[in-house]
Amino acid sequence: MAMANRNLKQVRIVRNVIPNKSGSDMVSPPQQQMVTPGKGMKRSLDVSEGDPSLMPPKMDEREEERGVTIDIKSFLKPGEKSYTQRCRLFVGNLPTDIIEEEFKKLFDKYGEPSEVFINRDRGFGFIRLESRTLAEIAKAELDGLVMKSRPLRIRFATHGAALTVKNLSPVISNELLEEAFSMFGPVERAVVIVDDRGRATGKGFVEFAAKPPARKALERCSEGAFLLTTTPRPVIVEPMEQFDDEDGLPEKFMQKTQQYLKEKRNPHGLLSLESI
């Protein structure tokens, strides 16, 4: 068997699972997972130091006995570019006396950032990590972390240079879309959206590395006709509306307005049409 995805050659996974009830012989016996630090390890800026909730759980805890240990280095998916705007986190509710070094140190264990910005007066910052996966892990771990009695609020930053494209011919692939729009400037990601059977929907999106090429693409495609194939079917280009359908609206961020208090007083229920 040959590996298809060279990007992932650094991924190493070790099984660590207790036998399940079915007694399948596919399951390996309980294994002790140990990480022996090398010489330089003591200088590791691991934020888990001293925080018991971040320490590996004790071996007598049942949770520890099963699970999977995955070592990821530079986790980029096949074809994924590094340090894109998709790896950029917005960090809100920062202590107003935080300095850039402290902010950077928070994210230290997720690899070298390519962009670090803080606005101390307004208590927010941005940081850009190497891959989306690293940024997702950082967000999941640090969102809600209490610093000086303020919980950090971490979200993915809005992509500032994303365009939706419509009226695509069914012969257009991700690669052709990217190649075509690269005439306006560097493209981070181009996707032709498909349905649940893998068929092209005629829609897609293009994420540029910066705003100017996105603006240029918008202008040129409205002034003229941008043809991606020999067919006279010009692509329709629009700024992408950004929505969050991952985190959505957690209860803890609901503003307790009058409307909120009034509408939520009673529980929900189904009314039949007759009762209305």
Added chain:
Amino acid sequence: MAMANRNLKQVRIVRNVIPNKSGSDMVSPPQQQMVTPGKGMKRSLDVSEGDPSLMPPKMDEREEERGVTIDIKSFLKPGEKSYTQRCRLFVGNLPTDIIEEEFKKLFDKYGEPSEVFINRDRGFGFIRLESRTLAEIAKAELDGLVMKSRPLRIRFATHGAALTVKNLSPVISNELLEEAFSMFGPVERAVVIVDDRGRATGKGFVEFAAKPPARKALERCSEGAFLLTTTPRPVIVEPMEQFDDEDGLPEKFMQKTQQYLKEKRNPHGLLSLESI
């Protein structure tokens, strides 16, 4: 500092980065990362065995010198449920003589699956892993893997019990949406979609664990009025249309139809309106 996300207490990350040009003192010196196997390790069914491309790269390779090593155990995001339909992979182009044990072994290092299914005659299967992240890693690693000169094709399975909801009051949070729809059956995930400033859009979705509760919710909400708050604003419920905007349409899966060959003959280009 207190950790907010208990789900993530098992995550352990170790820095392993060479000093960069700027010589920032935030960067720790090169570190050697070693994993010492415990007693049971020899029986680990690690598929990397014998495959040099899956072995850890040698230390003299530059790539190895920088990067981040992340140990993940049972990686669930805050609030994420395990073994949901979001963790379910479709595996196509299987060798027709594959047996269930071989299929299961492919995914062995990603933890214990809750569902394993193969259709040998038609060369496909499904497998459900513990978390979305594990499934993403498995997909990224195994998609395209050549077995008996056929490349595996791995995709996330379509969610069979997902509904979109509309006309939501702005006071409804993810939690309230989930609680309300739980009257029809177990809910895996409920999200109120927000815009780029975190404001409710009035839209959302509900993913049930199985089809029957989804059907029940669809029926009841069209027969009657499902009120989530005290306001007479019944929620509109529809089956969710499923699209793939992650993988999209890669060139390698394009069917080389007549239309494809004809339309792609010439390169793309911008035409000014005058020239049309």
